[in-house]
Amino acid sequence: MSHNAESTAFRSALEVIRAVEPRVADAIGAELADQRESLKLIASENYASPATLLAMGNWFSDKYAEGTVGRRFYAGCQNVDTVEALAAEHARELFGAAHAYVQPHSGIDANLVAFWAILADRVESPALKKAQKRHVNDLTEEDWFALRRELGDQRMLGMSLDAGGHLTHGFRPNISGKMFDQRSYGTDPATGLIDYDKVAEAAREFRPLILVAGYSAYPRKVNFRIMREIADSVGATFMVDMAHFAGLVAGKVFTGDFDPVPHAHIVTTTTHKSLRGPRGGMVLCGPELADQVDRGCPMVLGGPLPHVMAAKAVALAEARRPDFADYAQRIVDNAQALADGLLRRGASLVTGGTDNHLVLIDVSGYGLTGRQAEQALLDSGIVTNRNAVPQDPNGAWYTSGIRIGTPALTTRGLGAAEMDATAELMHTVLDRTTAGTGPDGAPSKAKYVLDPAVAESVGKQAADLLTPFPLYPEVTLG
Ligand code: PLP
Numbered sequence: 001m002s003h004n005a006e007s008t009a010f011r012s013a014l015e016v017i018r019a020v021e022p023r024v025a026d027a028i029g030a031e032l033a034d035q036r037e038s039l040k041l042i043a044s045e046n047y048a049s050p051a052t053l054l055a056m057g058n059w060f061s062d063k064y065a066e067g068t069v070g071r072r073f074y075a076g077c078q079n080v081d082t083v084e085a086l087a088a089e090h091a092r093e094l095f096g097a098a099h100a101y102v103q104p105h106s107g108i109d110a111n112l113v114a115f116w117a118i119l120a121d122r123v124e125s126p127a128l129k130k131a132q133k134r135h136v137n138d139l140t141e142e143d144w145f146a147l148r149r150e151l152g153d154q155r156m157l158g159m160s161l162d163a164g165g166h167l168t169h170g171f172r173p174n175i176s177g178k179m180f181d182q183r184s185y186g187t188d189p190a191t192g193l194i195d196y197d198k199v200a201e202a203a204r205e206f207r208p209l210i211l212v213a214g215y216s217a218y219p220r221k222v223n224f225r226i227m228r229e230i231a232d233s234v235g236a237t238f239m240v241d242m243a244h245f246a247g248l249v250a251g252k253v254f255t256g257d258f259d260p261v262p263h264a265h266i267v268t269t270t271t272h273k274s275l276r277g278p279r280g281g282m283v284l285c286g287p288e289l290a291d292q293v294d295r296g297c298p299m300v301l302g303g304p305l306p307h308v309m310a311a312k313a314v315a316l317a318e319a320r321r322p323d324f325a326d327y328a329q330r331i332v333d334n335a336q337a338l339a340d341g342l343l344r345r346g347a348s349l350v351t352g353g354t355d356n357h358l359v360l361i362d363v364s365g366y367g368l369t370g371r372q373a374e375q376a377l378l379d380s381g382i383v384t385n386r387n388a389v390p391q392d393p394n395g396a397w398y399t400s401g402i403r404i405g406t407p408a409l410t411t412r413g414l415g416a417a418e419m420d421a422t423a424e425l426m427h428t429v430l431d432r433t434t435a436g437t438g439p440d441g442a443p444s445k446a447k448y449v450l451d452p453a454v455a456e457s458v459g460k461q462a463a464d465l466l467t468p469f470p471l472y473p474e475v476t477l478g
Contacts (some may be wrong), residue, residue, distance in 0.1 A: 020070035043405025060307035084246035090316035097284035107270035108282030160184035164218030214241030247274025249327020277315030341423025370399030372448035381459035
């Protein structure tokens with residue numbers, strides 16, 4: 001491969017797009033420029049490799065392929081079979097799973113596939129059997145009522161949203177909170193850590209059909225061996241959503257009790273966060289649930305996205321290389337360096353630090369809401385997202401927290417020294433920002449005051465920090 005094969009590929013693609021709709025080509029180019037310039041600390045984002053990106057931009061996008069490998073409802077799927085089988089094989093090998101279903105279009109879809117597979121496995125429901133055989137559009141209103149009657153009061157126990165759980169783990173506005181009779185476990189108010197005795201107590205009282213572990217904003221490892229014991233003690237199916245930390249499992253940073261695959265009955269994930277693949281989802285399970293999982297399409301999914309499955313196969317092949325383990329370890333080292341840098345400068349962190357890829361800062365110590373802090377940091381060239389902290393007095397919209405993560409900056413090559421410099425920049429912004437007032441002079445949870453000179457100076461230092469670590473160095477668009 002010549003040194004600038006990637007540049008040639010992306011340049012040519014943009015030329016072809018520009019001939020049809022130049023504004024789209026411009027937006028794609030502008031997105032690369034923006035990503036190159038921003039200090040991206042969003043814990044759920046990353047930068048996929050050029051090979052992964054390129055695997056998505058082709059004629060696989062044109063194919064319908066409902067069904068599974070070798071059993072399609074459409075003709076001419078032999079090449080889709082090849083990439084789906086490859087992606088599944090890489091996933092099984094990488095994670096040591098008996099079965100991998102690589103069709104889910106996103107993490108939320110992967111969770112829906114898992115929920116329905118568990119329901120079908122565990123609950124005797126003629127309505128569900130019928131629903132599985134028919135296309136969703138062919139179900140009558142009475143069929144849906146029957147489904148609701150037969151399945152409606154099944155129970156799910158998951159981590160609460162404000163403790164770091166995900167909204168698909170039973171949060172009311174999400175379908176999971178409507179499908180299930182749901183209860184959640186939180187974290188210990190003093191330590192911010194999961195209290196396994198409390199989870200066991202909640203499980204004993206509630207007796208859920210499904211116990212869910214996994215998180216979007218919990219900065220610590222979870223002991224999946226203990227969680228499985230709890231699930232077993234009440235006869236629950238144990239599901240782990242490893243969307244955030246799949247890269248750390250793939251890179252063997254999380255092993256033994258902290259690797260969900262040997263402990264859970266079923267594991268779901270996204271492929272685009274720490275795993276560094278295309279946007280998408282995946283389900284891993286043992287042979288007992290495999291048949292039900294494979295019914296994801298048409299139960300809750302439409303036709304698979306063959307171009308994305310091709311990209312999953314590429315990204316998973318990359319994650320099987322030895323250097324991925326080094327990458328995964330550096331993600332955690334960087335998160336710890338960032339946490340240490342913030343703590344040394346007086347920031348308050350939920351749980352007092354991290355042992356995964358993310359850090360949750362409680363910005364109330366700076367006199368700010370998460371919303372004010374997020375915007376002030378953004379003005380200064382630092383991209384984060386606000387997030388609730390446990391028992392957050394400011395709720396899920398304004399919040400009291402800022403969630404940051406290191407997968408993306410680690411992909412660019414930044415290390416511990418740059419993490420310390422990042423902590424200094426973040427602390428400067430948070431320290432120099434004050435809460436603002438509304439038009440009536442009353443305190444506002446959204447308005448803030450930050451000297452533009454500070455924002456500009458930090459923005460410049462953030463850009464300087466990135467200069468030695470170009471994003472997609474192999475791609476020049478000219
Ligand atoms: N599960 C967890 C733990 C997540 O953090 C997320 C995304 O933030 C999802 C599921 C949903 O993923 P997607 O946005 O791909 O649907």
